[in-house]
Amino acid sequence: MQHKRKLSEQGPGQDPHAKPRLSANLRKALFSSGRKRSKTAAYTAPKEEEMSELVNFILDHEEAFQSRARVASLYADFRSQAHTNPEGFQANLAVWKKALTDAALAGVIPSQGGTHDLLSIRIGEELIRALQHREHGKPTCLPAVFHDAVKKRDFVPRRDFLNSQTSIYKQSWVPSISGLAQWALQKLLGSPDPDKLPVGDFVVLKNVEVAANEILKRMKEQTHTSTADRILSRTTFLKRFSRVLNPAAPLTANDLNVLLLHMCRDKQALAFNAQTIKFRAETETELTPVSEEDTALANLRDAADKVNAQLPALQEKIAEAELDAREAVRAKHTIRAKAALKSKKLAEHALAERSHIALELEEAFMGLQRAADQVHIVEAMKAGAEAMKGLHEKVGGVEGVQNVMDEVREQTATVDEITSIINESATAVDEGELDEEFEALEKAERERKEKEEAEKTAARLAELEEVEKARKDKEAAQKKEKEAEEERTEQEVQEAEEDLSKLSFAQEDEDADEEPPQKERERALVAA
Numbered sequence: 155m156q157h158k159r160k161l162s163e164q165g166p167g168q169d170p171h172a173k174p175r176l177s178a179n180l181r182k183a184l185f186s187s188g189r190k191r192s193k194t195a196a197y198t199a200p201k202e203e204e205m206s207e208l209v210n211f212i213l214d215h216e217e218a219f220q221s222r223a224r225v226a227s228l229y230a231d232f233r234s235q236a237h238t239n240p241e242g243f244q245a246n247l248a249v250w251k252k253a254l255t256d257a258a259l260a261g262v263i264p265s266q267g268g269t270h271d272l273l274s275i276r277i278g279e280e281l282i283r284a285l286q287h288r289e290h291g292k293p294t295c296l297p298a299v300f301h302d303a304v305k306k307r308d309f310v311p312r313r314d315f316l317n318s319q320t321s322i323y324k325q326s327w328v329p330s331i332s333g334l335a336q337w338a339l340q341k342l343l344g345s346p347d348p349d350k351l352p353v354g355d356f357v358v359l360k361n362v363e364v365a366a367n368e369i370l371k372r373m374k375e376q377t378h379t380s381t382a383d384r385i386l387s388r389t390t391f392l393k394r395f396s397r398v399l400n401p402a403a404p405l406t407a408n409d410l411n412v413l414l415l416h417m418c419r420d421k422q423a424l425a426f427n428a429q430t431i432k433f434r435a436e437t438e439t440e441l442t443p444v445s446e447e448d449t450a451l452a453n454l455r456d457a458a459d460k461v462n463a464q465l466p467a468l469q470e471k472i473a474e475a476e477l478d479a480r481e482a483v484r485a486k487h488t489i490r491a492k493a494a495l496k497s498k499k500l501a502e503h504a505l506a507e508r509s510h511i512a513l514e515l516e517e518a519f520m521g522l523q524r525a526a527d528q529v530h531i532v533e534a535m536k537a538g539a540e541a542m543k544g545l546h547e548k549v550g551g552v553e554g555v556q557n558v559m560d561e562v563r564e565q566t567a568t569v570d571e572i573t574s575i576i577n578e579s580a581t582a583v584d585e586g587e588l589d590e591e592f593e594a595l596e597k598a599e600r601e602r603k604e605k606e607e608a609e610k611t612a613a614r615l616a617e618l619e620e621v622e623k624a625r626k627d628k629e630a631a632q633k634k635e636k637e638a639e640e641e642r643t644e645q646e647v648q649e650a651e652e653d654l655s656k657l658s659f660a661q662e663d664e665d666a667d668e669e670p671p672q673k674e675r676e677r678a679l680v681a682a
Contacts, residue, residue: 229290261403309356384433387452458515468505
């Protein structure tokens with residue numbers, strides 16, 4: 155019955171023994187899922203793990219990390235070299251400290267917020283993960299690097315840096331209260347584990363010093379015509395010097411707090427409070443705290459700058475409204491043209507108000523600036539008057555100088571009297587004897603000079619005679635040589651003549667010997 159019911163449920167014309175067919179939707183779903191499964195099951199090569207921006211920066215910019223072998227040694231645990239190779243150990247520590255210092259300056263050290271501190275480093279597991287290398291993994295030597303940096307005060311805990319009341323460069327034999335407390339805590343809890351990574355925020359002292367020196371250099375290069383030029387608000391300070399270290403990464407609020415404290419406490423270059431910064435003048439021997447007048451000057455300058463910054467936008471809005479009104483008039487859109495003109499009038503009214511406010515702020519700033527300059531001028535004059543008063547007190551004033559001059563005149567008169575008395579008591583000298591002695595000295599001097607002149611003349615004559623004698627001897631020698639040469643020439647001529655005469659006699663004898671045969675030949679010819 156059940157089988158029959160199944161057969162009866164089949165539609166007309168259907169074969170009960172035919173194979174069941176899948177519907178089109180079901181077949182599509184099955185095949186598509188099969189394709190998906192095949193794609194999922196297919197092997198895909200694992201992607202190469204990308205390294206962090208920090209590691210890429212170190213590998214690209216640090217010379218010590220250019221060699222693969224050197225990178226491997228720096229990422230390895232080289233703490234055992236502290237005893238076996240101290241120089242190599244210190245060199246590796248210096249390389250890592252320089253790399254982290256430069257990375258902080260470039261703004262690639264990971265931080266909690268969206269900004270990157272340039273003057274501080276946050277040490278923790280996040281930094282270790284950011285330093286992980288694709289081949290060498292995490293650097294196992296960082297605890298030794300940071301402990302050495304903290305010990306040598308290359309890295310200073312930010313809390314200690316901000317809370318210190320004395321300069322970081324000052325070393326005292328008398329320990330401070332905080333130092334004693336820290337020493338007692340170490341004795342109680344034991345020294346920090348050198349294999350454990352110190353965690354927290356640390357100030358990079360080198361970057362702080364570089365930033366401070368660059369800011370002071372720029373301030374020195376600027377021309378300061380007034381006291382107000384050395385007074386800045388925090389906002390203006392950041393606008394001028396926020397990119398003093400890195401044009402691509404500005405200083406953060408944490409950097410500003412560290413930098414201002416360093417320049418005030420450690421370099422004595424400026425004074426500051428929550429709102430105002432005041433640079434020390436070159437003529438000042440010590441810092442003067444920020445006064446209410448200084449804060450007022452800085453606030454007036456900021457207010458004037460804000461108002462002046464609004465003027466170009468209003469001018470541009472006026473020009474745009476006028477252009478819209480002209481276009482609407484050309485298009486005969488009355489409503490739009492009137493709306494544009496109304497907008498223009500409102501912008502012009504706002505521009506006039508802002509310009510008037512800017513002028514008033516500028517006048518107030520100039521007046522306060524003149525007053526501040528006058529205060530410094532009066533203080534300088536007062537200091538000069540005090541100095542002159544002290545000098546006058548040293549000489550006793552006008553009466554003191556008069557008394558000194560009277561005493562000088564009295565002592566001079568006394569000296570003259572003593573001199574005259576001495577001259578009167580001295581033995582008289584015969585002037586005639588002096589003249590005779592003087593004449594004798596003159597005569598002796600004349601005779602000495604005449605004798606010297608005579609000796610010089612005789613020496614000169616003797617020299618001339620020697621020269622003349624040498625000349626005559628030379629001429630005689632030349633004459634004698636010439637005569638000898640003539641005799642040799644004459645003798646040679648005579649010898650040549652004798653040779654010629656002998657030669658002529660020999661020729662005649664030869665001719666006489668040859669004559670008979672010649673005559674015989676002639677007779678033979680005649681007979682023939």
